[in-house]
Amino acid sequence: MIRFEQVSKVYPDGTTAVDGLSFEVREGELVTLVGPSGCGKTTTMMMVNRLIEPTSGRILVGGEDISGVDPVKLRRRIGYVIQQVGLFPHRTVLDNTATVPALLGWKKPRARERAAELLDLVGLDPQVYGPRHPAQLSGGQRQRVGVARALAADPPVLLMDEPFGAVDPVTRERLRHEFLNLQATVRKTVLMVTHDIEEAVLMGDRIAVYGQGRIEQFDSPGAVLGTPATPYVAEFVGADRGLKRLSVTRIEPADLEQPPVARLDEPAAGAAGRLREAGANWAVVLGGGGELHGWVSADALEHAGGRGTVGDRARRMEAWVPVGAPLKQAFSEMLQHDAGWVAVVDGSRFAGVLTPAKLHEALRRSVDADAHGIARDEVEFDSVSDA
Numbered sequence: 001m002i003r004f005e006q007v008s009k010v011y012p013d014g015t016t017a018v019d020g021l022s023f024e025v026r027e028g029e030l031v032t033l034v035g036p037s038g039c040g041k042t043t044t045m046m047m048v049n050r051l052i053e054p055t056s057g058r059i060l061v062g063g064e065d066i067s068g069v070d071p072v073k074l075r076r077r078i079g080y081v082i083q084q085v086g087l088f089p090h091r092t093v094l095d096n097t098a099t100v101p102a103l104l105g106w107k108k109p110r111a112r113e114r115a116a117e118l119l120d121l122v123g124l125d126p127q128v129y130g131p132r133h134p135a136q137l138s139g140g141q142r143q144r145v146g147v148a149r150a151l152a153a154d155p156p157v158l159l160m161d162e163p164f165g166a167v168d169p170v171t172r173e174r175l176r177h178e179f180l181n182l183q184a185t186v187r188k189t190v191l192m193v194t195h196d197i198e199e200a201v202l203m204g205d206r207i208a209v210y211g212q213g214r215i216e217q218f219d220s221p222g223a224v225l226g227t228p229a230t231p232y233v234a235e236f237v238g239a240d241r242g243l244k245r246l247s248v249t250r251i252e253p254a255d256l257e258q259p260p261v262a263r264l265d266e267p268a269a270g271a272a273g274r275l276r277e278a279g280a281n282w283a284v285v286l287g288g289g290g291e292l293h294g295w296v297s298a299d300a301l302e303h304a305g306g307r308g309t310v311g312d313r314a315r316r317m318e319a320w321v322p323v324g325a326p327l328k329q330a331f332s333e334m335l336q337h338d339a340g341w342v343a344v345v346d347g348s349r350f351a352g353v354l355t356p357a358k359l360h361e362a363l364r365r366s367v368d369a370d371a372h373g374i375a376r377d378e379v380e381f382d383s384v385s386d387a
């Protein structure tokens with residue numbers, strides 16, 4: 001969809017910003033460009049919408065050599081999100097969002113309707129925020145308007161230059177996840193610049209790790225973390241790349257442990273007997289439809305003295321995550337609730353629990369799977385608990 005063929009850029013003062021760049025972003029793919037300051041990321045991106053012209057080489061968008069496309073027309077096909085957002089201060093949020101459709105000659109009501117739809121999509125109620133001016137928004141809300149505006153004309157390609165850089169870390173984390181959810185629906189071809197390897201790993205389907213003006217490695221996040229192509233990449237991703245892998249390794253059903261379960265409406269005495277027999281200290285408590293309710297300790301059931309139901313003694317479950325969530329989220333839930341395990345749900349149904357030992361095992365499997373280019377459940381593995 002976006003293809004670089006031997007692209008170089010030498011600025012008039014002789015600075016070589018990029019040197020012989022060749023890579024491709026597939027349709028619907030999100031590629032992150034990551035590297036230290038001054039390595040040529042922004043230059044790369046700005047050549048795609050012809051804000052900067054390459055010195056040599058070709059760039060194709062949708063199979064078309066863009067050097068022959070009128071830059072203004074080209075830019076209307078390419079959404080552009082930048083750190084400083086660049087909203088017009090004297091226009092309302094709704095009109096800012098409708099800028100590109102208006103430029104494309106859409107009738108005003110249709111452009112505004114589309115803008116309202118987009119604001120809704122990025123989590124801003126158009127009734128509340130549409131009439132406001134940019135100065136009346138928080139940094140995070142402005143950033144969302146920037147994304148809505150870039151998507152308003154439904155461009156196939158999106159360029160994002162440090163899109164979440166200007167907000168606090170908590171908002172940044174939320175915007176990243178919101179954008180990933182949005183991308184799962186809109187499936188744009190996205191080129192995103194960041195200097196933060198963690199962001200690159202979290203957001204990218206593939207990552208281009210830049211050295212000075214050149215790509216040192218162009219690969220999946222798992223491969224960049226697992227098998228860095230050069231010592232430079234290894235140093236750039238950092239010694240804590242095992243930790244970063246927590247963000248990109250998703251919980252699979254095979255990672256889970258199946259603890260004893262008890263039903264909410266079951267007599268406490270029966271459940272207590274079962275736990276005793278199994279030598280278990282606790283059970284997960286499920287509702288009638290297999291949905292997660294909470295947990296109950298063997299002690300609490302014993303103290304019921306043979307009276308009442310499991311539900312009378314059960315405690316609500318605070319620490320839970322959905323199947324498919326990153327391991328990091330499970331780990332963070334464990335820490336936040338000071339829990340020795342987290343429940344994992346598949347839709348509304350309980351799927352199993354993740355313990356620290358299982359989390360470690362999933363991480364080890366993911367490292368081995370990437371190193372050998374195989375699926376995680378094909379990895380032969382001796383766990384500490386088997387020893």
Ligand SMILES: Nc1ncnc2c1ncn2[C@@H]1O[C@H](COP(=O)(O)OP(=O)(O)OP(=O)(O)O)[C@@H](O)[C@H]1O
Nearest residue numbers: 011013015017036037038039040041042043044195
């Ligand atoms: N107009 C220009 N004239 C001369 N040199 C330039 C110009 N614009 C950028 N450069 C140089 O080109 C190199 C690449 O710059 P670029 O902005 O692409 O890097 P970057 O990786 O995006 O950096 P950052 O993360 O700091 O934004 C740098 O050495 C920069 O100083």
